[in-house]
Amino acid sequence: DSGVTQTPKHLITATGQRVTLRCSPRSGDLSVYWYQQSLDQGLQFLIQYYNGEERAKGNILERFSAQQFPDLHSELNLSSLELGDSALYFCASSVVGAMNTQYFGPGTRLTVL
């Protein structure tokens, strides 16, 4: 158990819908990362937050957004969903420093029908 929690574990929805994925980082970790894992794209970095502020953006679509709340939990919002958005979405957290070791949650499997 990494100490990072994600909910829900599975999510099935239809095209055009909007969903919210939730992540709670390990106690004491200020930084949260979101990654998408799909068969064709592999593991791709989406976005990073540090202590409530956006720190870095990766290959995140404009239809996707995220935020980190004062209690440090984070939410990833996916809207106008398409079939191609079906993937595993992982959250990771770290204590930002030279080592930046990231601990991953169990993921949310999103299926868009």
Next chain:
Amino acid sequence: GEDVEQSLFLSVREGDSSVINCTYTDSSSTYLYWYKQEPGAGLQLLTYIFSNMDMKQDQRLTVLLNKKDKHLSLRIADTQTGDSAIYFCAENPRDTGRRALTFGSGTRLQVQP
């Protein structure tokens, strides 16, 4: 650009050693990581190595780093069926604007009894 490459598949017999290889391109990476992903699960951090080290041993795991060739390997001694999983190497680029990990495509390790 950043690119981490791994072979896709490795099959070994139980009790043998497994060697999973990885090449990376960002010579400024400070830390390199190995993660394990079992079916339906998240990424479990196995080990890491700092870029000024050549080797790191942790129980059955040995990590070798060749900075000149940008080559990283993970050796698992006495491989067990429970080691069957996908193994990802990842680099942590020094780019100050981004702290996300760049992952390889993963190597699926199959351990035959």
